[in-house]
Amino acid sequence: MAEIETFVQVAESGGIGAAAERLGVAKSAVSRRLKELEERLGVRLVNRTTRQLSLTDTGKTYYERAVQILADLEDADQNAAALHGALSGRLKIAAPQSFGVMHLTPAVTGFLNNHPELWIDLDLNDRRVDLVNEGFDLAVRIGRLEDSSLIARRLAPVRNVVCASPDYLARHGMPERPEDLMAHTYLRYSNVPERRVFSWIDEHGRERVVNPKARLVSNNGNMLQAAAEAGLGIISQPTFLVYQSIREGRLVPILTDIEWWQLGAYALYPPGRHLSAKVRAFVDHLATCFGDPPYWDDLGAAGPVVRAMAG
Template structure:
């Protein structure tokens, strides 16, 4: 930092035309100002100023150094002003990672209202069911659903993510409605590839005991939205989040079954790297999601 201070004092001396005037501007003594300039010349190994009792003259080397130094100091001032401006209001670009189905169904519809609230902030949302590395891949934050492993990331819970077993009314009319988790073995199951145990579903009964059942997976996909389309067309039953099928259950296009048994329930989180000074754009988006996603969320069927 001494080097930068020396340069700043040197530029001030040249701009003010004397050591005395520069000292008055900087609130320093003339001897201290002279010391800064002398130290700078010693470090550079070059004379920057020719000093006389009446005036100062830049040497040829000094003029070249002054011009570049003055531009550099102005760049630093502008950079500091930009940081202050960005810290005051959410601006710039927010890079966001989200699971595919949640991003399409619930984040994309919210973005117009968010950007209307913060018109100087743009959003780059990447939809991917894999867990991205926020730091290495340059994301500001990510939406994660499920149990979070220990990490250096900061997590804010946005709401619950409940799962239900469901299928189309037409499918159940043909194959019957399962009355217990064990009866699922008699049905065509659709499974999500990235589930922790896609071929075993776990339920909590009214008696407080857990029951884990093996299911007959007839169709496995890596997209919850694709599974939903197969469900709507009578392909079978699945265990899926209510944020994917809640609207369909409310509209009667799908039917939830085994409601006397509690299926998987996890949480929805916004996660972001731990930072001493959190960017206003991250704060603004996380707070906005907190307002939009209630507990229970609007997509819950009853």
């Protein structure tokens, strides 16, 4: 079984060194296991050159079966343990930074408390990780799903709200129409396409867009939230980020009758394998923790939740 696990790691990481690092063994051990597997099967699975490593046609076919076999074994192990309420092993998870700090922290700690033999490697980063090549079991992503080979499960809706501080609105006035935003100071989150920030559907079903000039651009939503609370301008942010500021009156929702574009929170995992019991349990736990509608859409007495676009 160690030979098969080693071959899968070599195939997924693209090299002996990377596979050795994932497995926590020496490069020589990986090379030896790979050679012994090929000798036992009597076929070449990998093409080796000084610069790269690639699978032969036979190797590609063997890889697909090997991945399935390993996944079935892991699933069987986890399901057997789950019958006794015990999950074990490691989960490697990627998630965006702000969302992870604010909403994954209580979910992860609760999950670990319920499963003391499980451990989690959580990478909080706004970059798009490569789940297969970087060895992640799943990723939590916020946005609209793009065409991808990854399998996705929607965890919760994510709605945008346009807001500003009471001080800013007292000095500059309350926008009454989306077009009024062109006369206001805007603080922009750079990881969202610019034309999508103030995008909505009008009463005729047509998509409309305004693009006010941004005074401040940042790739961190918490920084923009702080700048808006300081009265520097208007922001468009997910309710999961600003809901506490709105509840406490530090930010005021504006243009709440507009159907701003909708995002979602998703759990994504690689295709071609069964969803293991521990991954399935964690994803179910997240969906339960967030709710539908999620708890962050309750903005309290400060203002109504922004209505979401269908889809």
